[in-house]
Amino acid sequence: MDKRLEREKRLINLMVKRFCDDKHNQNALCLDCSDLLEYAHNRLLACPFAEDKPVCSKCTIHCYNTxxxxxxxxxxxxxxxxxxxxxxIDTFLYFWDKYKHRNLQIK
Ligand SMILES: [Zn+2]
Structure with a gap:
């Protein structure tokens, strides 16, 4: 897997885990959250930008369903x-990626 996708995947993992820990109070990730995480991973893998991908929040395609x-x-x-x-460190790298790819458009 590409390094950038790997990084973004790791950050998504951390964020969903944190959210679930605080909001849903389960020992492990609850069903809803693991479902969301799996969905997020699949969207990352399916991303047409691959290596040139801007971070998801800046992406010009919104590939998540509502x-x-x-x-x-x-x-x-x-x-x-x-x-x-x-x-x-993860957060820094995220913003670095965000900055670096800020002007990316669909070719
Ligand atoms: Zn949860």
Missing amino acids: NYRKQIIEVMRYSGPKMLFKNP
Whole structure:
């Protein structure tokens, strides 16, 4: 798997886990959240931009269906700011990718 996708996948894992821990109070990821995570992984793998992919929040294609999109936005809104303190390196790399690919358009 491409390094960037690997990074984004890792960050999504962390964010969903954090969200579920705090909001749903389960020992492991609850059904809804593991479903969302699996969906997110599949979207990443299916992404037509592959290596040149902008980060998902900046993407010009919105490939999530409405339901999952609502969920992932909620997760990011909740966990995003917390990631900065818990996982500064991952978060930094995320913003670096975001910056580097900011002007990417569909070819
Ligand atoms: Zn959950």
